[in-house]
Amino acid sequence: MDLLALADFNLVARHGGFGRAARAAGRPKATLSRRVAELEASLDLRLFERGARTLKLTEEGRALFERAGALLTELDETAAAIASGGERPRGKLRISVPLLFSQTAMGKLAAGFALKYPEVRLEITTEDRTVDIVEEGYDLVIRVNPDPDESLVGRIFLRDRLIVVASPGLARPADNVAVPAVVRGAGDRIAAWDVLGPTGSSRIAVEPVLRLSSLIMVRDAVRAGVGAGRLPVSLVSHDLAAGTLVHWGDADGPDITLWTLYPSRRLLSARVSAFLDYLKEAFPMGTPDELAAHIGA
Numbered sequence: 249m250d251l252l253a254l255a256d257f258n259l260v261a262r263h264g265g266f267g268r269a270a271r272a273a274g275r276p277k278a279t280l281s282r283r284v285a286e287l288e289a290s291l292d293l294r295l296f297e298r299g300a301r302t303l304k305l306t307e308e309g310r311a312l313f314e315r316a317g318a319l320l321t322e323l324d325e326t327a328a329a330i331a332s333g334g335e336r337p338r339g340k341l342r343i344s345v346p347l348l349f350s351q352t353a354m355g356k357l358a359a360g361f362a363l364k365y366p367e368v369r370l371e372i373t374t375e376d377r378t379v380d381i382v383e384e385g386y387d388l389v390i391r392v393n394p395d396p397d398e399s400l401v402g403r404i405f406l407r408d409r410l411i412v413v414a415s416p417g418l419a420r421p422a423d424n425v426a427v428p429a430v431v432r433g434a435g436d437r438i439a440a441w442d443v444l445g446p447t448g449s450s451r452i453a454v455e456p457v458l459r460l461s462s463l464i465m466v467r468d469a470v471r472a473g474v475g476a477g478r479l480p481v482s483l484v485s486h487d488l489a490a491g492t493l494v495h496w497g498d499a500d501g502p503d504i505t506l507w508t509l510y511p512s513r514r515l516l517s518a519r520v521s522a523f524l525d526y527l528k529e530a531f532p533m534g535t536p537d538e539l540a541a542h543i544g545a
Contacts, residue, residue: 251323253287254316256280257295258472261313266304324518337522338367344381344389348463348519349506350374351545352483361526368519381511389509393502402509405527408536410499412443412452413484414476420496421453428475429454430466440480443497452476452496480504482539 260280263269270277288295295309304359305313321339330539345354354372372400378422381389381400396400414420421427431438441452443491457475460466467484470477471492478499487493508524516524531538 250287250290251284251320253290255320256283257309258283258288258313258316258320258443258474260296260303260439261305261309261543262317265424276467283424295389301493314385315405317499318382318385337365337517337519339517339519340369341388341519341523342371342373342386343523344373344375344384344386346376346381346390346392347374348480348483349390349392351462351464353539355528357526361523364526365522367517368522374414377461383503387510387517388523391507391509393505394509397509398510402507403524404505404507406506406526406531406534406539408480408482408504408506408539410478410501410504411481411484412441412478412496412499413470413488413493414475414496415471415473415493423451426453426455428457428468430458430460430475430477431456432460432463433465434459434461442500444500445497449500480536482536482543485537485540486544 256275256279257286260269263272266277266284267278269275270280273280282338284295287420293308294306297306297310318465350372351374354374356371358372362368378391378394379386379389383385418427429438429441438454441454442534443450443452456468456477457471460469463479463483464476467479467487470479471487476496481488484493488495508527510520530542
């Protein structure tokens with residue numbers, strides 16, 4: 249594939265027309281039109297739908313644009329790095345982060361990374377949904393217990409676990425007596441929590457009295473004595489140490505794992521590698537205590 253023709257196609261697609269692309273680049277419109285037509289001929293694909301006044305990407309053109317843009321950017325950055333004598337992290341780094349980690353830890357991490365790597369333009373979005381890394385233009389995503397995905401590779405950088413806690417003024421009830429509970433979400437009725445303690449497993453009957461959308465809100469309500477709650481240990485470890493919350497047991501189930509994920513078909517750019525190394529420096533052992541110390545919870 250002719251990389252120069254691909255770059256011209258990317259220029260036209262980014263600006264939404266041959267005229268606007270020509271003015272932005274200071275290139276003849278006819279030259280851009282000819283180069284894109286040659287690219288279409290070489291691929292045997294129509295990349296644009298051409299109207300009298302409109303130019304619209306075809307489905308194939310959109311797929312090529314979404315992938316080619318990132319690749320061309322990496323080529324430019326690699327060439328610039330080689331010319332400057334070393335591959336320093338630089339350029340735009342776009343990351344998707346889940347809500348709780350974003351609220352508790354990401355601000356401090358982002359600030360530290362920006363100070364260490366001033367040539368990287370860090371952009372972080374917060375969302376719990378599963379994003380399409382390639383289609384939505386992310387370099388890296390952080391996810392909690394993600395489903396397997398053959399198109400992505402990654403690593404665990406933090407582990408946490410859910411525990412049941414309550415204020416000291418709320419006594420743990422006898423068997424089959426429901427305790428007021430603060431729960432996350434507005435899902436189906438929750439009848440009981442299975443917990444693991446020093447003497448083995450047990451079940452705590454619960455009666456939800458508050459349903460909140462954020463675990464930070466759940467923690468604050470539990471602190472206020474409204475009811476017991478299931479929360480990550482990193483979010484309440486300082487409360488447990490201070491005695492403002494009491495540990496009733498570990499929630500039965502798998503640990504919480506935080507993963508960094510990125511496309512497997514691409515070589516890692518210097519900026520992605522730098523961010524992965526930065527997370528490793530921030531959480532060398534990946535324990536809940538390290539996360540608690542970082543967020544000061």
